[in-house]
Amino acid sequence: MERGLKIFLEPMLLNVLVFHLTCLTATASTKNQPLLPALIIFGDSTVDTGNNNNLTTLVKCNHLPYGRDFLNQKPTGRFSNGRVVTDFIADKLGIPNPLAYLNSDAKEENLSQGINFASGASGYYDGTAENFNVIPLSTQLQYFKEYQKKLAAVVGADNAKHLLSNAAYVISTGSNDYVNNYYLNLRLQAEYNGTQYQNFIIELASNFVRELYKLGARKIALLSLPPLGCLPSQRFMHGLGKTGCVEFLNTVAQQFNERLQDTLIMMKTSLPGSKLAYLDSYTTLYNVIQNPSKYGFKDSSLGCCGTGRLAVADICLSIDPGTCQDASNYVFFDSFHPTDATYSILADVLYKQAISQLCG
Ligand SMILES: *[C@@H]1O[C@H](CO)[C@@H](O)[C@H](O)[C@H]1NC(C)=O
Ligand SMILES: *[C@@H]1O[C@H](CO)[C@@H](O)[C@H](O)[C@H]1NC(C)=O
Ligand SMILES: *[C@@H]1O[C@H](CO)[C@@H](O)[C@H](O)[C@H]1NC(C)=O
Numbered sequence: 001m002e003r004g005l006k007i008f009l010e011p012m013l014l015n016v017l018v019f020h021l022t023c024l025t026a027t028a029s030t031k032n033q034p035l036l037p038a039l040i041i042f043g044d045s046t047v048d049t050g051n052n053n054n055l056t057t058l059v060k061c062n063h064l065p066y067g068r069d070f071l072n073q074k075p076t077g078r079f080s081n082g083r084v085v086t087d088f089i090a091d092k093l094g095i096p097n098p099l100a101y102l103n104s105d106a107k108e109e110n111l112s113q114g115i116n117f118a119s120g121a122s123g124y125y126d127g128t129a130e131n132f133n134v135i136p137l138s139t140q141l142q143y144f145k146e147y148q149k150k151l152a153a154v155v156g157a158d159n160a161k162h163l164l165s166n167a168a169y170v171i172s173t174g175s176n177d178y179v180n181n182y183y184l185n186l187r188l189q190a191e192y193n194g195t196q197y198q199n200f201i202i203e204l205a206s207n208f209v210r211e212l213y214k215l216g217a218r219k220i221a222l223l224s225l226p227p228l229g230c231l232p233s234q235r236f237m238h239g240l241g242k243t244g245c246v247e248f249l250n251t252v253a254q255q256f257n258e259r260l261q262d263t264l265i266m267m268k269t270s271l272p273g274s275k276l277a278y279l280d281s282y283t284t285l286y287n288v289i290q291n292p293s294k295y296g297f298k299d300s301s302l303g304c305c306g307t308g309r310l311a312v313a314d315i316c317l318s319i320d321p322g323t324c325q326d327a328s329n330y331v332f333f334d335s336f337h338p339t340d341a342t343y344s345i346l347a348d349v350l351y352k353q354a355i356s357q358l359c360g
Contacts, residue, residue: 023166023219023359034093035359036168036219038114039086041098042140042208043173045120045337046223047086050077050100052120057133059121064318065305069327069340079120079313081304081327082340085281086116086170088347089354101143111151114167117143120313123177124204127188131181137173137204141211148215164216168358171208172223177201178252179228194252202259206267213271219358221277222260223350225253227286232302233335236309242301245289257282277357279350285338288331288345295345300331304339312336 023035041047045059052060060077061067067075069082077100078084090097098114099106106115119135122128126136135143152160182188182197192200209220228234229246238246257280264276292300302308304327306320312334327333328341338346 023355034095035355036093036095036166037163038095038112038167039090039093039098039116040114040144040164040167040169040217041086041116041118042137042144042169042171043118043223044122044176045079045118046175047084047116047170047172048077048079048100048118048120049084049087049097049103049116051102051116051118052134053077053100054102055119055134057121058314059132059134061120061313061316065316065320065323066333068318079334079337080340080343081333083343085172085338085343085347085350088344089170089351090114092347092351101147107150108154111147111154112163115144115147117147118172121176121180122173123181124174124201124208125177125181128176128181137208141208141215144212144215161216165218167217167219168354169212169217169220170223170354171205171221174201174205174225174256175228178225178256179231179234179249183249198252198256198259201256202263205260206263209264209267209276210271213274218273219275219277221279221354221358222264223279224257224260224282226281227289228253230286230289230300231336232308232332233310233312235301236335250286253282275358275360277354279353281346281350284346284349285342288342292331296328297331297341298329302330303332303334303336304330305334308332308335310335 053062061079062075062077064075067078070076087097096113098116099110101115101117117140121132121134122136124137126138129136212220227245227250229249234246234249235241240246261278264278268274268276288295289300303311304324305311305316307322311320316334324330327339330339331342333339
């Protein structure tokens with residue numbers, strides 16, 4: 001019997017045992033119970049595992065060279081040569097990888113292994129996703145409501161509720177709201193200055209957390225923005241190339257991250273029983289980018305794909321000349337997205353942060 005289903009068949013036992021515990025522990029059963037029974041994922045390409053595959057959008061990567069270092073060298077729709085950060089986190093928890101919600105395999109018993117609603121190029125702001133014809137966060141939330149009903153139909157209402165309140169909700173988004181929307185969009189810049197735009201995005205992020213809470217989520221983790229100015233595409237667009245990161249974009253990301261962290265601390269008190277985690281991806285990525293050799297990389301300023309400067313999604317193709325032989329030498333696989341090797345380093349740090357804040 002699968003572990004996921006086994007959890008549902010022992011709800012009485014678990015209800016008693018987890019009463020005093022914030023997260024499930026190995027002592028909850030003679031079987032090794034994972035600390036968190038499932039991951040439920042929202043956001044953008046940093047965690048998308050294929051939801052864009054059948055959309056009419058240029059922002060997809062279910063083609064080589066994406067996935068060339070994945071299981072069976074298979075492109076799945078992940079924006080990386082291999083796994084994304086949440087894949088590593090699921091492995092560390094010892095739970096199955098949640099499937100992309102729009103993947104036709106995501107039905108019946110597979111729903112209890114968690115689920116992934118993330119869509120490359122989306123943001124906290126629905127307008128960001130709409131520019132690229134991908135799945136806005138509000139639609140990801142609608143899908144979550146659908147998922148709750150489907151899950152209850154498979155495992156029963158009580159078991160579904162139990163799973164959904166013990167699961168960890170991971171949200172990784174926001175970069176596109178800045179580098180693929182605000183800073184390319186003069187109308188938006190006229191409408192909001194930097195402070196106002198930050199307020200706007202933070203408000204959307206906190207509303208999203210409140211909505212999840214209303215729907216039964218209790219353990220919610222939000223990733224910080226990465227050092228946006230160090231993305232190869234941004235170095236290229238702002239003319240700094242290999243020489244350095246774009247300072248103003250890093251400052252924007254840092255200021256956003258401080259606000260996000262403060263906002264989550266303030267929100268906790270208004271959401272009884274919640275555990276809200278702020279996961280700092282900025283510091284680790286910044287350190288890796290500044291000292292690539294210390295972490296086993298040869299290059300942190302260019303992506304592996306093509307020339308490494310602009311290639312991403314449908315303009316990162318296997319016929320592109322220049323694509324690197326060994327992506328594990330690179331921090332970035334394309335001009336926006338980290339490699340499998342980088343995500344692995346990041347996951348080590350984020351996993352610890354998540355457990356200490358969600359289970360502490
Ligand atoms: C896309 O369509 C194919 C073929 O119908 C299907 O197998 C797949 O599950 C669909 N969705 C995703 C996200 O790949
Ligand atoms: C679906 O769930 C079954 C039973 O738990 C498992 O064996 C299978 O690998 C899952 N499929 C996918 C695509 O994750
Ligand atoms: C943005 O606009 C607000 C309201 O008009 C103003 O108070 C603030 O100083 C402006 N901030 C910046 C950075 O221009």
